[in-house]
Amino acid sequence: MSEKIPADYTPSADLLAGRVILVTGAGDGIGAVAARTFAAHGATLVLLGRTIGKLERVYDAIEADGSPQPAIYPMNLEGASPKDYEDLALTLEKEFGRLDGLLHNAALLGTLTPLHQYDLEQWAKVMQVNLNAPFLMTSALLDLLKASDDASVLFTSSSVARQGxxxxxxxxISKAASDNMMEILADEVETNTHIRANAINPGAVRTTMRARAYPGEEPTKVTPPEAIMPTYLYLMGPDSRGITRRHFDAQ
Ligand SMILES: NC(=O)c1ccc[n+]([C@@H]2O[C@H](COP(=O)([O-])OP(=O)(O)OC[C@H]3O[C@@H](n4cnc5c(N)ncnc54)[C@H](OP(=O)(O)O)[C@@H]3O)[C@@H](O)[C@H]2O)c1
Known part of the structure; x- marks a missing residue:
């Protein structure tokens, strides 16, 4: 069962003031716009991604907006080892001492092809970035999330997760499993922590990934990332306190 946020939701300007939020895949597409939007609402962002030039552009945009100074954390989720996740946790512990928000956004589309022809190497890469990385990262950062008095973990779903x-x-398959991981995490942290976990299905959004999946589509006819930000703000911030284990459609 999926749902939507209240239609009249209006986030306050300082909704995320004082919060430390990590966004994966923060250099492009939905992740870049989410990072800039969270920062514009007062959050200190950790911009994690694999292409430093793109992360730097988002960093500059956040600075130009006059938002809190973000941090860049270059990391390729495809090849990251458990030690890399430990290092990430140690760095965040040292810099901030806690984590108030985690948006699992980075993903690989892979190839659109019949299952029996699916290339094994491609399969492993997609599973590593879309499924294993959120698992490894959430596990490594759990203590930092526990140190927050209101932590939100958001998983990014898709229409193709709900129905094959x-x-x-x-x-x-990775997105369906990620939805399940969200539910498991939400159940496990429900008692004795202030962590909530939810999933967002962005719907069709104008990004590089969308253009790759639907090359014949006219991009200007597709919703821009900015238009789906109310759902991201609502679920990342205090207005969704007490809401956990739920599946949201951003459109
Ligand atoms: N756009 C849609 O219509 C749509 C629909 C449903 C769900 N989604 C989901 O929404 C999320 C964002 O998608 P998007 O459309 O914004 O995609 P996108 O434009 O392709 O952006 C994906 C981001 O993930 C990063 N990334 C990919 N592989 C990575 C790796 N190995 N290590 C670190 N970062 C990596 C990319 O980095 P680089 O820029 O360096 O490549 C990029 O910044 C994804 O989870 C996607 O599945 C999107």
Whole structure:
């Protein structure tokens, strides 16, 4: 069962003031806009991604907005080892001592192809970035999330997670499993922590990934990332306190 945030939701300007939020895949697409939007509402952002030039552009945009100074954390989720996640946790512990928000946004589309033709190497890459990375990162950062008095963990879902669709292969399967991981985490942290976990299905959004999946589509006819930010703000901030283990559609 999926749901939407209240239609009249209006986030306050300082909704995320004082919060430390990590966004994966923060250099492009939805992640870049989410990072800039969270910062514009007062959060200190940790911009994690694999292409430093893109992260730097988002950093500059956040600075130009006059938002709190962000931090860049370059990390390629495809090859990251458990030690890399430990190092990330140690760095955040040293710099901030806690984590108030975690948006699992980075993902690989992989190839759209019949299951029986799916390339094994491609399968492993998609599973590593879309499924294993959120698992490893959440596990490594759990103590920092516990140190917050209101932590929100957001997983990024997809329409093809809810119902299997031909040719979506590793991507669809990884997203379905990620939805399940959200529910497991939400259950496990429900008592004795201030952590909540929810999933957002962005819907069709104008990004590089969308253009790759639907090359024939006219991009200007697709919703821009800015338009889905109310759902991201609502679930990341205090207005959704007490809401956990739920599946949201951003459109
Ligand atoms: N756009 C849509 O219509 C749509 C629909 C449903 C769900 N989603 C989901 O929404 C999220 C964002 O998608 P998007 O459309 O914004 O995609 P995008 O434009 O392709 O952006 C994905 C981001 O993830 C990063 N990333 C990919 N592999 C990585 C790796 N190995 N290590 C670190 N970062 C990595 C990319 O970095 P680089 O820029 O360096 O490549 C990029 O910044 C994804 O979880 C996607 O599955 C999107």
């Amino acid at each position: 669709r031909a040719y979506w292969g590793a991507y669809g």
